[in-house]
Structures are given as structure tokens and as C-alpha cells.
Amino acid sequence: MGAPKQKWTAEEEAALKAGVLKHGTGKWRTILMDPEFSAVLRLRSNVDLKDKWRNINVTAIWGSRKKAKIALKRRPLTPKREENAKALSTVVQTNEEVVDAKPLAFASGTPGNGGPKDLLARLYTSDICTSCFAELGCIF
Amino acid sequence: MGAPKQKWTAEEEAALKAGVLKHGTGKWRTILMDPEFSAVLRLRSNVDLKDKWRNINVTAIWGSRKKAKIALKRRPLTPKREENAKALSTVVQTNEEVVDAKPLAFASGTPGNGGPKDLLARLYTSDICTSCFAELGCIF
DNA sequence: CTGTAGGGTTAGGGTTAC
DNA sequence: TGTAACCCTAACCCTACA
Numbered sequence: 001m002g003a004p005k006q007k008w009t010a011e012e013e014a015a016l017k018a019g020v021l022k023h024g025t026g027k028w029r030t031i032l033m034d035p036e037f038s039a040v041l042r043l044r045s046n047v048d049l050k051d052k053w054r055n056i057n058v059t060a061i062w063g064s065r066k067k068a069k070i071a072l073k074r075r076p077l078t079p080k081r082e083e084n085a086k087a088l089s090t091v092v093q094t095n096e097e098v099v100d101a102k103p104l105a106f107a108s109g110t111p112g113n114g115g116p117k118d119l120l121a122r123l124y125t126s127d128i129c130t131s132c133f134a135e136l137g138c139i140f
Numbered sequence: 141m142g143a144p145k146q147k148w149t150a151e152e153e154a155a156l157k158a159g160v161l162k163h164g165t166g167k168w169r170t171i172l173m174d175p176e177f178s179a180v181l182r183l184r185s186n187v188d189l190k191d192k193w194r195n196i197n198v199t200a201i202w203g204s205r206k207k208a209k210i211a212l213k214r215r216p217l218t219p220k221r222e223e224n225a226k227a228l229s230t231v232v233q234t235n236e237e238v239v240d241a242k243p244l245a246f247a248s249g250t251p252g253n254g255g256p257k258d259l260l261a262r263l264y265t266s267d268i269c270t271s272c273f274a275e276l277g278c279i280f
Numbered sequence: 281c282t283g284t285a286g287g288g289t290t291a292g293g294g295t296t297a298c
Numbered sequence: 299t300g301t302a303a304c305c306c307t308a309a310c311c312c313t314a315c316a
Contacts, residue, residue: 004297005296005297005298005302005303005304006303006304007302007303008302008303026289026290026291027290028289028290029288029289029290046289046290047289047290047304047305048303048304050289050290050291050292051302051303051304051305052302052303054291054292055301055302055303059301059302063301064300064301064302065301065302066300066301143309143310144291144292145290145291145292145308145309145310146309146310147308147309148308148309166283166284166285167284168283168284169282169283169284186282186283186284187283187284187310187311188309188310190283190284190285190286191308191309191310191311192308192309194285194286195307195308195309199307199308203307204306204307204308205307205308206306206307
């Protein structure tokens with residue numbers, strides 16, 4: 001049809017990550033509207049952002065969505081939402097560009113440690129975990 | 141962002157339909173307050189009811205809200221409300237539970253036929269059609 | 281303030297194209 | 299075959315208005 005399939009460039013992916021850092025997950029339209037990212041992401045829709053973010057996260061953890069599904073089928077424990085689940089993100093934040101930053105890495109340790117606060121505060125809340133947790137069926 | 145998404149159960153949907161039969165559309169808060177349904181729908185808000193009812197109706201006619209929009213764009217005739225348009229509902233009313241009842245089916249035949257009156261009377265008024273007609277931009 | 285209507289957005293399952 | 303990219307839509311959000 002019209003779109004021959006648009007592979008995500010490294011620049012676009014970086015902009016997406018930076019956008020999530022700034023606005024949080026689930027704010028795809030907001031990220032898209034942000035003049036800081038709208039230039040780079042101008043060819044993408046809010047749904048594209050959401051889908052890409054899903055791919056990035058799921059890939060980082062399970063290798064792929066399919067593997068995630070398989071992994072989930074193997075343990076249909078589906079516990080109630082545990083509040084001691086936290087997400088950590090090893091972010092390499094240069095001046096104004098998120099360079100890499102593996103999206104998520106898990107740690108069940110004490111949540112109230114003294115890390116970099118302001119910028120990452122959002123990440124420590126359930127905010128950034130939402131999409132991931134939802135995708136994973138909240139097994140953490 | 142606590143709720144990972146609450147899919148409607150068949151029981152909830154039945155309760156909603158029964159609620160609309162009893163109180164009419166647009167009376168979401170009333171339906172919620174009705175002790176006959178409050179138990180089943182206790183996790184839902186009045187807005188949830190409204191949205192679900194919209195989905196049920198639009199889906200029954202167009203397949204989805206998007207398709208409805210597309211269909212409407214194709215014929216932007218938008219006539220004024222025609223009064224010979226009526227809605228029929230094949231309701232299977234057991235003693236106190238609406239079992240299925242496809243939400244709407246259209247017939248442009250003579251409106252003043254002798255059908256089941258009391259319970260369905262409300263359905264023949266613009267009442268139950270309101271959400272549907274509104275959604276459709278009153279093309280009927 | 282409370283409730284509804286209606287447009288807009290997101291979450292998540294599914295599909296396609298590579 | 300596997301998976302990134304894309305589609306579909308139920309569920310949810312936001313705002314205007316009464």
C-alpha cells in the first residue's frame with residue numbers, strides 16, 4: 001500500500017527515549033507535540049511511538065514479544081499488583097541527548113535509595129513500568 | 141495509573157443492557173445506583189457505562205467507531221432527523237435477566253405495529269437510539 | 281459540584297512485510 | 299522462521315456544556 005515500512009533510525013529511537021524521560025510513558029501525543037522531538041519524529045504517529053516503545057522494552061527483557069508471551073504462558077501466576085516492584089534504568093544522560101540507556105533493568109532491592117532524583121524520579125514510579133508491566137501481565 | 145485495563149465481562153455487559161432496558165440510555169448514574177446492577181457493575185463508573193454502550197451499539201451497526209466515521213465521511217448528507225426511522229430490538233427477556241439481545245436492528249416499516257409494548261416502549265422512542273443516532277450524526 | 285455527550289488518546293491483541 | 303513495524307479497536311481520558 002502506501003507505506004513501504006519505515007524502519008526506525010537511531011536518531012528517532014533516541015528521541016523517543018528522551019521523550020519518555022521527559023514526559024513519561026503513555027504520553028505519546030505529548031511527546032510528539034514537544035517541539036524538542038517533533039522534528040525528528042515528524043513522520044511517526046503516537047501509535048508508532050507506543051509500538052516502538054513496546055518493542056524496545058520487550059526486546060530488552062525477553063528478546064521479543066513472542067518470547068514474552070511464551071514466558072508468560074509458562075507461569076500463569078498472575079498475582080495481584082505488588083507494590084514493591086520497582087524499575088531501574090541505567091541512563092547515560094549527556095547534556096541534552098539520551099545516548100543509549102537500556103530501557104529497563106530490574107532490581108527488587110530497596111526502592112528508596114539515593115540516586116539521581118529529578119530527571120529519573122518519574123522512572124522510579126510505576127509510570128515508566130506501566131507499559132512494560134501491562135505487557136508482561138504484571139508478573140513483577 | 142493503576143488499572144492495566146479492565147475488559148468487560150459478559151455478565152457486566154448483560155447488566156448494562158438490562159440497565160438500559162430498565163432506565164433508558166443516558167441514565168448511567170441511575171443504572172449504577174440501581175441495586176439490581178450495582179453489584180455486578182461496582183467496578184465501573186458512569187462514564188465507563190456510557191463508553192461501553194457506545195461501543196456495543198456502534199459495533200453492532202458499523203463494526204467499529206472508526207468504520208462509522210469513515211462511513212459517515214462518505215455520505216456527508218446529514219439530513220435532519222427523520223421520524224420514520226425506528227429501532228427494533230429482538231429482546232429475549234427471561235424472568236429478570238436480559239440474555240442477549242442484539243442492541244439494534246433497523247426497520248423502516250410501519251412504526252405503529254402491535255409489538256411488545258411496555259418493556260420495549262422505551263426502545264421505540266428516541267431514547268435508546270440517542271447514543272446511536274448521536275454517534276451516527278443522525279443520518280437516519 | 282455532578283453528570284452526560286462526544287471527540288481524542290492509549291493499551292493491548294492481532295497481522296503484515298521483511 | 300522470527301520479529302520490527304504496522305493495524306484494529308475496546309477501554310479509557312479530556313473538555314464543553316447543562
